Each structure stands twice: as structure tokens, then as C-alpha cells.
Amino acid sequence: MDIVFASELEPDPQAWVAALRDALPEARVRLWGDEHSDGQADFAVVWAPPIDLFAREPRLRALFNLGAGVDALLRLPGLPPGLPLVRLEDGGMAVQMAEYTLYHLLRESRDFGRYERQQAGGLWQPLDDIDRDAWTVGVLGAGAMGARVAQACAALEYPTAVWSRSGRAVPGVESFGGEAGLAAFLARTRVLVNALPLTDATRGILCGRTFDQLRPDALVINIARGGHLVEADLLAALDDGRLRAAALDVFEREPLPPGHPFWADPRIRITPHIAGASLMDRTVRQIAGKIRALDRGEAISGIVDRDRQY
Structure with missing residues (x-):
């Protein structure tokens, strides 16, 4: 052999x-x-x-x-x-992707970023308590990776759903399927996590049309492939206030080129394709x-x- x-x-x-x-x-x-x-x-x-x-x-x-x-x-x-x-x-990738997602979900939903800024200013000021119903999580992809991410979010009592082409059920979370189910899935989602395989059908799925259907003040987390994201649409959605932030681990070109607008944008958090090694x-x-x-x-x-x- x-x-x-x-x-x-x-x-x-x-x-x-x-x-x-x-x-x-x-x-x-x-x-x-x-x-x-x-x-x-x-x-x-x-x-x-x-x-x-x-x-x-x-x-x-x-x-x-x-x-x-x-x-x-x-x-x-x-x-x-x-x-x-x-x-x-x-x-060993699925648990790492769940950790990655939870980090960014918790940072936004618990206002840890604002607490960091308050510390820098020497300000002691408790913020509002979390309202988990306001932080609905939607995971694109119901395979081994997507299912583990969704179940980790649900375990912390965030309302969580998955979407897949087949409508595959994931225990403990709400499931949507096919083109008919995508609009309803997006409409109930504020934190959108992409764990889809990159195919001809899914390329560019993270686009303006998708962002327009999310709940207001949404967060996008991409742990799948850079080809899923239309970069110009992401920047436009951030500028228009449709999205509050994005956490990106994957990119169309890797390494992300020097001078790319994502590097200097405080609304975008970048990691070098390490979400699931x-x-x-x-x-x-x-x-x-x-x-x-x-x-x-x-x-x-x-x-x-x-x-x-x-």
C-alpha cells in the first residue's frame, strides 16, 4: 500500500x-x-x-x-x-467552530466590547441585562459542523435554528429547508452563522439580498468559505446600518491582501482561517x-x- x-x-x-x-x-x-x-x-x-x-x-x-x-x-x-x-x-473541527461562534455571539449579546471600551476610559457602568429572545441565532448548514454550532448556541438558551437545502432536522433546534424555508429562516435570525459547503448553489449566499431579510442590527459570522461572501454587499450593509458587525475567518483571497478595506474596519473582526483546524x-x-x-x-x-x- x-x-x-x-x-x-x-x-x-x-x-x-x-x-x-x-x-x-x-x-x-x-x-x-x-x-x-x-x-x-x-x-x-x-x-x-x-x-x-x-x-x-x-x-x-x-x-x-x-x-x-x-x-x-x-x-x-x-x-x-x-x-x-x-x-x-x-x-476536531466542529467543537472549535462552536467555540468560535460562541465567542462572537457572547461578545455582542453580553456587550463585552462596550465593557472593554469602558475599562479603557475608567468607567464603571453596568449595562442592560441580556434579552436572549432578541439574539436569535440562525445557522446556515445542518451537517456535522453546523449542527454542533447550533446545538452549542441552543445549550446557552439562545433561540436557534438551522437551514439546509434538505431541511435536515437537528435535535434541540428549529429546522428550515429548501428555498421555500429560507425567507422564514432569515426573517427570524439576528445572528447569522454560515457553515455551508461552498457549491455553485451557495456561492455568494452572504449577499445584500440575504442581509436585507435579517432582523435589524444583525451580526454575520462566516466560518465556511470566503466564496460565500459578497464583500461589497457586506460593506454596504454595515454602512447602511442593516448589520452591526461581522466576524470573518475565511476570505476569497487568503491571506487577506494588505490594504484590503476589511483590515481597517472596526466593525469587522478578522481571523486567519483558524475557526476549525x-x-x-x-x-x-x-x-x-x-x-x-x-x-x-x-x-x-x-x-x-x-x-x-x-
């Missing part, structure tokens, strides 16, 4: 190679581009892989992605039509188990439906 690790973004690829070797001692595990590259790989583990991956590794039996979003893989040149693409199923130990255990199952001819979960793009 031959496995190649290929990533153009991972800062320490050798650490992943070492972890995969420990988890799969029966396999030959190598780093893309090393002197042993010979086009004989059975499986590839990738994150932002090189564009000539399939030209140089024509014998792949499956491709494993170090994340849940596979939009970049679907755009790779020469992607074989029958090659199974396997997305990461959590890998793939934890190496969990991720490697999951991938190793699936590689062994495929090698035995067994079915596995997490295979991407290319028609749905997730």
Missing part, C-alpha cells in the same frame, strides 16, 4: 507524513515531490494539492482531504471521474481507518457526492 501526502499550504508536511507512518506501519508513506515519487501511489492525503497531482499519480484509488470542504478538489485539472473523494468528518491525531486516525477499510474492499462514509459538491 502506497500513500502520498501532498499539500502546498501545510507548514509542516513532514509531521503529517510521520503521523501517517505511525498509524499505518504496513504502508509506504511519502511526501509529494521526494526522491521516491514514482507514480505508484494508491491513496493521496491532501490539502490544497499541486495542480499536477493526477498527471503524476495516475493509479490513485481514493483521495482524502484534510478538511470538510472539497470545492478546491473539484476544480483540480484532470480529476478522474470515478475517483472517490473522501472529506474529513469532523476531526483539523487536529492531527484525530484526523490521522480517521483517515488510517478508512484507508484500511478501502484496502479490504469495505464501504466507508464521507465520500463526496460530486453532483451536490459535498
